[in-house]
Amino acid sequence: MNNGRARGERGPLYRLYSTRLRRRIPAGSVPQHVAMMIDGNRRWARQLGFATAAHGHRAGAAKMHEFLGWCDDVGVRVVSLYLLSTDNLSKRDSRELDDLIEIIAELADELAAEPDWRVQHVGRADLLPEALARTLADAEARTTHHRGLHVNLAVGYGGRGEIVDAVRSIITQHDADGGSLEELAASLTPEQIGEHLYTGGQPDPDLVIRTSGEQRLSDFLLWQSAHSEFYFVEALGPDLREVDFLRAIRDYAKRDRRYGR
Numbered sequence: 487m488n489n490g491r492a493r494g495e496r497g498p499l500y501r502l503y504s505t506r507l508r509r510r511i512p513a514g515s516v517p518q519h520v521a522m523m524i525d526g527n528r529r530w531a532r533q534l535g536f537a538t539a540a541h542g543h544r545a546g547a548a549k550m551h552e553f554l555g556w557c558d559d560v561g562v563r564v565v566s567l568y569l570l571s572t573d574n575l576s577k578r579d580s581r582e583l584d585d586l587i588e589i590i591a592e593l594a595d596e597l598a599a600e601p602d603w604r605v606q607h608v609g610r611a612d613l614l615p616e617a618l619a620r621t622l623a624d625a626e627a628r629t630t631h632h633r634g635l636h637v638n639l640a641v642g643y644g645g646r647g648e649i650v651d652a653v654r655s656i657i658t659q660h661d662a663d664g665g666s667l668e669e670l671a672a673s674l675t676p677e678q679i680g681e682h683l684y685t686g687g688q689p690d691p692d693l694v695i696r697t698s699g700e701q702r703l704s705d706f707l708l709w710q711s712a713h714s715e716f717y718f719v720e721a722l723g724p725d726l727r728e729v730d731f732l733r734a735i736r737d738y739a740k741r742d743r744r745y746g747r
Contacts (some may be wrong), residue, residue: 487591507594507732517692519564526698526722538583545724547593553565564636572644602634608684609643645708652682
């Protein structure tokens, strides 16, 4: 656990409320996998009068490191962070994209330095600048034997592209085994596709959180979130507080997950 991680200066009433929220989360009701869509970094920078969005992205990255500590503290086992989509790679301003790439590389390096966290890149490494792809691969290699919090960094990620890649992988494997397309069509299952996703072998997200009040998936974990619970926070990404997170966990604990029953 990372109970000693700094969370910023808070007053006694805030700490009291935070402690009370923790106590109200029923034992055994913490989600196993939380997916986080941090949004609002650019708006945050603009509202504070910064000249570039990089200030917001840097503050958002620092908040994500803090957020992971909160997750670890309450017993979440897997966290997926949506940091850079395939759409971002083609549509963001080149200067903002360069700043983002640098910030993501710094974040990956910082997370890999945590004592027992395991970092995994989920996304298309071939679409990324070579230096960033190398940094993400190095973070994975340095933490591959860690058994603590599993952190998925979705960089160069697109949910629809992931499903296409999974199906391609299945077809390639089936062909290598000498099977026919007819046999594959007859035997293909959702479980097979799940095994070939970037997150294969991991539990699907129980809870998806998005900041800044936006209420959409934006091509994030489309397959995996079929049965996820969603929680939307009004706060912009860098302004997210631990109490906001704890409220999300408390809300999740109250929900009746029926899975179609």
